[in-house]
Amino acid sequence: MDFSLLTDALASNSYEKIADICDNLLLQAAAEGVAYQDQWPYAIHLLGHIYADDINSARFLWKSIPSTSKESQPELVAAWKIGQKLWTRDYGAVHEAIHGFDWSQEIQGLVAAFSELYTKRMFQLLLSAYSTISIQDTALFLGMNEDDATNYVLRLGWVVDPASRMLTVKKQTIVTEQKLDATKLQRLTEYVFHLEH
Known part of the structure; x- marks a missing residue:
């Protein structure tokens, strides 16, 4: 073979x-x-x-x-x-x-x-499922100790409350790019022109 x-x-x-x-x-x-x-x-x-x-x-x-x-x-x-x-x-x-x-x-x-990819998948899961989560649970999902997990998510904009040991998840803004279709713009222009005259 x-x-x-x-x-x-x-x-x-x-x-x-x-x-x-x-x-x-x-x-x-x-x-x-x-x-x-x-x-x-x-x-x-x-x-x-x-x-x-x-x-x-x-x-x-x-x-x-x-x-x-x-x-x-x-x-x-x-x-x-x-x-x-x-x-x-x-x-x-x-x-x-x-x-x-x-x-x-x-x-x-x-x-x-795979370990790295899986950690990224778990981070995306946490990002979509939680608004707040404990440091302990975050560490469990990411397969890290609590300090490493906290540092990992802090670098990505999350906020930690040391008193409650809770993390506030920072949702990532999704940027969508609108494509301008010239034919649609031309039809819209013609339609507006037709309405005005």
Whole structure:
């Protein structure tokens, strides 16, 4: 099996491509009747779906992985722990699953990139769901200690009340750009001209 596309994606930090590359290689192997179970990079494949925020595909992949691979590859099991926590929406435990395993050199970059991406997703969730939130809950969602979480959100404009240990969320203003369509402007001009005369 030629894993050069996968190796290239990992080397170039193109983590968003990993799930598709692995899915296509798996289909190709199945179509050619190639035995691949023993050397298949299941942990990378699973993490690729997790990175792409495709938890349903990660679940289906996990169910299709042979039990012998699950038993012999602790890194695969550790990757699935992340998927399980995402599936059950145990947001704080996702960070524990990420940091609770000593990832191989080959996977460290992917896991670190997912961790950063996940923290950003959690920040966006907090931004959209809360107007105030405790420092403790913020730290849990962002997978940081309380000081780091406070500093992280303060840099983004949030306000802290040290007495109550609450954070006031600063909603980001959404700038929408209106596009001027020349044909619509011409029709409007003609319409106004017609009304005036």
